[in-house]
Amino acid sequence: SAVISQKPSRDICQRGTSLTIQCQVDSQVTMMFWYRQQPGQSLTLIATANQGSEATYESGFVIDKFPISRPNLTFSTLTVSNMSPEDSSIYLCSAEKSGMGTGELFFGEGSRLTVL
């Protein structure tokens, strides 16, 4: 398995500000992903965080709004830029462990953002 730590676990933010969420995995992983989960809703993939290159964004998500870094095989950050109340959500980091090839995703506990 893989243990994923995310911080902050929650935050209250002002409109127009930006917040960076950090994700640390306890072992090297090939794939890291960022999902958004609005209350009572499903998990929507924001982007795949690629180590050493630009993230791959899903339709509806852009780099200027959600810049992502992945400097190594155990760490990634997601920034939510110029926040508005519509960005209030839970942001989940996930990873697929290297070499296992199972496809199983491990998730962090999530970062609950409230934008006022």
Added chain:
Amino acid sequence: GENVEQHPSTLSVQEGDSAVIKCTYSDSASNYFPWYKQELGKRPQLIIDIRSNVGEKKDQRIAVTLNKTAKHFSLHITETQPEDSAVYFCAARQGGFKTIFGAGTRLFVKA
């Protein structure tokens, strides 16, 4: 891209009864179909999965079936218990490693 549809959105059963959740997917290239359970305020966790070369898989009270031709897969929980109450998500993993989730089913098991 892949689209995963999940039904029902809410399911209420009596303790001891069975629960069935159904999903369909659109991309024939998808080859891995996991099911995740998410308890309130917790992270999603894998409970069972199935690959496209297998038609059925069982793990104690939980089973999953896959019909590749129809692009359907289902989760079956037998002898439900109150602790099975949670939100269940089906998902499909494409080549390229993206996992796309269904909308979720909120399962209530009444004691």
